[in-house]
Amino acid sequence: MDRRSDIIRFGIDGWQARFEDGFDADSVARVADALGLVWADAAPGATIYVGYDTRHDARDLALLIAGILASYGLVAKVSDVPCPTPAVSWCCSRDDAAYGAVIVTASELPSEYGGLLVRGFDGGPVSRGFLDNVEQAISAAPTQARGPFEEIDLVGPYLADLASLVDGASIAARRPRVVVDAMCGSGTGHLAGLLSDLGCDVIEIHVEPREDFGGIHPEPRDPWADACEQAVVVHGADMGLLLDGDADRASIVDERGNLLPARVIVPMLLGNLVMSHGAHGRVVTTLTCSACIAREAARLGCETTSVPVGFSRIYRETLDSDVIMGVEEYGGVCVPSHLRERDGLLVCLLAVEMLARSGKTVSTMTEELEAIIGTMSYARRDIRLEPAASQAFRNVLPGLNPGELAGKLPVEVSHADGLRAQFEDDSWVLIRPSRTSSVVRVYAEATDARDRDALLAAACELVRSGF
DSSP: OOGGGTSOOOOSSEEEEEGGGTOSHHHHHHHHHHHHHHHHHHSTTOEEEEEEOSSTTHHHHHHHHHHHHHTTTOEEEEESSOOOHHHHHHHHHTOTTEEEEEEEOOTTSOTTEEEEEEEOTTSSBOOHHHHHHHHHHOOSSOOOOOOOOEEEOSHHHHHHHHHHTSOHHHHHHHOOEEEEEOTTSTTTTHHHHHHHHTTOEEEEESOSOOTTGGGSOSOSSTTTTHHHHHHHHHTTOSEEEEEOTTSSOEEEEOTTSOBOOHHHHHHHHHHHHHHHHOOOSEEEEETTSOHHHHHHHHHTTOOEEEEOSSHHHHHHHHTSTTEEEEEOTTSOEEOTTTOSSOOHHHHHHHHHHHHHHHOSOHHHHHHHHHHHHOOOEEEEEEEEOOHHHHHHHHHHGGGOOOSOBTTBOOSEEEOTTSEEEEOTTSOEEEEEEOSSSSEEEEEEEESSHHHHHHHHHHHHHHHHHOO
């Protein structure tokens, strides 16, 4: 075996690696064997769901995993088609006999990567302790043990539930024209079919099965969103909808071909949940989310809780019943009443419902929202350091308390997740070392691009001179 694949280390919620660097059938079998051992020890005979996306050998690897899990006496149920990650999580959360799930996907990473996502009994993330136990149980060689499993429809019941969550009558009455771009990922065909059934006029792009994703990264942002933006204009569509590779995140394009930022999408969706669906409670965001989200939450009478970066932090908050939405900085959204995990298809459905009920264009709704809560300019820069310099900066970071940055005086400085300075006009800057590499990430948001860039430059200089 290639020595590069001997040691397998999990990230936040699973394992990802290049196919050329050890993500192969033998390594996947070793991980599946460890998962089976840990799950069977904790819950003998429990059901484990297995899903997969459209990547290289994904289906074969999912069947391999299912057979190995079944050899431990677990009841393995595998999707009969490539399926969105939220569909697997949803099925797991609705089955009292289920104890976990594993999905063969590398989400938004390029086609050169493979990956395994691991989910818990409620479809949400598993603990770091669980992943550590699995790591320790990984054997040096792949097991040859196999057991019986079944292939079932995981997508159909999930889509039927999604359809029940929105106002189908309003959608059918307006019959919006929508461009759907699942970016050759696991949402291909599923979202387009559901919207067609609800009465939308759907144009789907990137539908051909391409293991190389047609040269794009399955990530719903520019430049990878260019084809969807162009298709919206060419077809005179009311909106465009993009899903990432495993369909747990989504983006929206307005009728003019403009990709909407998270600072617009999330407040719009929140308004729809509160005003159209009667939701009321807390909104949980990461510390790197736009101030526009907190502004709209306050306007709607909702409390906002900010947590350090990482969806697992959001997930822990959703265990309290008062949370109506959890949001990541890149627009990943979960609605706990539906699922304690991100769901890109739900975001798309709520966006279409919002459009249909409003009778307006997406750009008009954007302008009206910004007239109420204002606009902000958001950006991130990554600073790569040598490992020793990165560790030195980590050591001094807790003691850094800048009196001013770019001529602005902080009204609050927090070290909850790196260093975050908040300013009176809702602008802010966050300096956060990566947990997995020698990179320091610097985020900033301000009322205009000039002030934002000044904050970024000042924070980057602080990083470079802080050790």
